[in-house]
Amino acid sequence: MTTFAELGVPTALTDVLERDGKTVAFPIQESTLPDSLAGRDVLGRGKTGSGKTLAFSLPIAARLGRTGTKPRPGRPRALVLAPTRELATQIDAVIKPLAAANGLTTTTIYGGVSQQRQEQAMRRGVDIVVACPGRLEDLMRQGVVHLDAVQITVLDEADHMADLGFLPGVTRIMAATPRQGQRLLFSATLDNGVKKLVDRFLADPITHEVDGEDSHVDAMTHHVFHVADAGAKKDVVRTLASGTGRRVLFTRTKHQAKKLAQQLTADGIPAVDLHGNLSQAARDRNLAAFASDGARVLVATDVAARGVHVDGIELVVHVDPPMEHKAYLHRSGRTARAGSSGDVVTVVLPEQRRDTDQLLRRANIAVRPQAVSAASGQVKALVGDVAPYVKPAPKAAPTHQPTRPKGGHPNNARRRGTSSPQVATGRGRGGQQRRRSTGGTAR
Helix, strand or coil: CCECCCCCCCHHHHHHHHHCCCCECCHHHHHHHHHHHCCCCEEEECCCCCCHHHHHHHHHHHHHHHHCCCCECCECCEEEECCCHHHHHHHHHHHHHHHHHCCCCEEEECCCCCCHHHHHHHHHCCCEEEECHHHHHHHHHCCCCCCCCCCEEEECCHHHHHHCCCHHHHHHHHHCCCCCCEEEEEECCCCCCHHHHHHHHCCCCEEEECCCCCCCCCCEEEEEEECCCHHHHHHHHHHHCCECCEEEEECCCHHHHHHHHHHHHHCCCCEEEECCCCCHHHHHHHHHHHHCCCCCEEEECHHHCCCCCCCCEEEEEECCCCCCHHHHHHHHCCCCCCCCCEEEEEEECHHHHHHHHHHHHHCCCCCCCEECCCCCHHHHHHHCCECCCCCCCCCCCCCCCCCCCCCCCCCHHHHCCCCCHHHHCCCCHHHHHHHHHHCCCCC
16 A cells, blocks of 8 residues: 555645545556656556556656756657547546646647647647557658657557557657657557567666456456347346446447447437547547436447546446457456456357357456346346436437439429439349339329
8 A cells, every 4th residue: 555655756746646536556556656757668567447547647747847848849748659549538638637737738649630739739839748649640740740859758558559550650659759768668468569669669678567468357247148139138238238327338330339329328328339430529529428427328349448447337248249358358447447346247149159258268257157138137236226217319300401413403303204313324124124113103
């Protein structure tokens, strides 16, 4: 039970932490902070939810705050690289109050949004940039961002960067930072090229391994529910979503996530979706609704398996079992974070049982499957108190007028006794048949 003050964190920063109810360091923070605060390169290995964000945010705010140097336009003094927009946003939310306590400024850089705000921030000059590799490289090529003044570089979720194919860009970005700068790299594993990054860019790093990729949170309880068919699965999932606490439901496809969120909302269970088809504004809006209790259910694809941290998620449901065990572990890691407890349910159809058994063995999860229905006691125990029904908001009426084709009224073609343009382009034996079936009055 080591306090942040005992680890050497400055009083200005411990005051911020205490106001947020944080006084005692988690293991990854306790092990890495003495070295990172001293300016050493650090390799931190720990699973999702172990407290890595604070472990690198504190030394950035502490070390930059000592110098009193002001940032120059386009030249940040610290850089944090993250694989997803959601993770970048969450990192910025953690680091911003710590930075402000020492008179430092932060901004985020990622794609999916206009870069105008990012350009303006760079022109003003910011101390700390939290960025995704793609947009950052774009701004570097345009001369908007230069990394020659970076004193501290952090690479978070390095293994996920590798999984997404970002390592070539990450390598170019890291090479653009000063060699004498401090580098902190956090990752659950060192496979898929991550070790090459460590060997090339970290100088005599101190390695701290709190827990490995396959280690599990003691407060996380795993359940495997076998259901009879697709109808039974739908009923079980709806029941699991009906509790009063926050829960995340994972589907395999974007379409399934959108459809399930709509179905739950129509059933009086407010839900929002999160997937790659949404604009960044829609992602931010849905996450804000979930975090503020506007919707207590988040239905997501694997885009939320990393980088989405919302306090108090008590249940994760694998509506569709993931394709591989890493995804299972990272999805499950949305609950039982930072000392809290949580449950993880995998809903399994008969044809999925063999593959799911193999996946759980690879994830080192030992759990006895249970055959359930929506009325089973095992299901109701995870639901707890059922939340009140929430009447769905009425759908807004369309405000746009139908677009008319060139040439006037959309029915002009029919009035002239000709087929529509799509039908008129038909050729071959079916062309005349289509004209007869679509032209004239419907019977």
